Every structure is written in structure tokens, then in C-alpha cells.
Amino acid sequence: MSHSYYNEQWQHAMESLNVQIESENPESKKVLSADATWDDIWQHYSTLYIRYIQIFRELEGCYDQMVHPQKRQDVKAALRSVMARLLLLREQLKTFGFGGSKLEISSFYRPN
Numbered sequence: 001m002s003h004s005y006y007n008e009q010w011q012h013a014m015e016s017l018n019v020q021i022e023s024e025n026p027e028s029k030k031v032l033s034a035d036a037t038w039d040d041i042w043q044h045y046s047t048l049y050i051r052y053i054q055i056f057r058e059l060e061g062c063y064d065q066m067v068h069p070q071k072r073q074d075v076k077a078a079l080r081s082v083m084a085r086l087l088l089l090r091e092q093l094k095t096f097g098f099g100g101s102k103l104e105i106s107s108f109y110r111p112n
Contacts, residue, residue: 006062010075013058017078020051042096049089056082 036044059082063075 003067006065007071009058010062010066010071013055013062014078016051016055016058017082020048020055024048038096042093045089045092045096049086049093052082052086052089056086 056079059075059079063072063079066072066075
């Protein structure tokens with residue numbers, strides 16, 4: 001595939017990331033209401049987690065195939081940020097799962 005394809009894929013991933021960040025931090029309204037249940041909170045964080053996984057996979061594909069060293073550095077920085085956010089969301093999902101009790105994840109459970 002050509003370099004222009006991965007540049008477009010990188011641009012799309014960054015646009016998706018910007019939309020994701022804006023949807024997480026709205027200026028005019030709250031993301032979750034004060035009377036939200038555990039299930040509502042878990043649903044919210046699981047949706048965020050899935051979206052970040054999709055963005056991560058796009059960026060990972062770009063990073064793997066990109067040849068230009070400066071662009072690779074930029075994609076790597078974005079990848080690190082997305083990976084950090086994924087880890088935070090996974091911890092929040094463990095907190096809000098099953099009625100709010102902290103889950104004990106066995107060594108066999110490996111989320112993607």
C-alpha cells in the first residue's frame with residue numbers, strides 16, 4: 001500500500017481521537033447524570049473503551065507501515081496516549097463492574 005493511504009489512515013485516526021476527546025469532555029453538558037446507575041456508568045465506560053481500541057488499532061497499523069521517521073514519532077506519541085487512556089478505562093470498568101465491587105481479574109483473563 002502507498003504512503004498516502006497510511007497518511008489518510010493516520011489523519012482519520014487523529015480525527016476520531018479528537019472527536020472522542022470532545023465527547024468525553026463536553027463544555028456545555030454532563031456526560032453522565034447525577035442519578036446514573038452502575039449499569040449506565042459501566043455502559044458509558046465500556047463504550048469509551050471500545051472506541052479507544054478502534055483508534056488504537058488504526059494508529060498501530062499506521063505506525064507499523066509508516067517509513068518517515070518524524071511521522072513515526074508523532075504516531076508513537078499518539079499511540080502511547082491512547083494506550084494510557086485504555087489502561088485507565090480498563091481500571092474504571094473493573095471498578096464499575098458487577099454492582100460497583102472491585103473485580104479480581106484472573107491470570108486467564110486478557111482483554112484486547
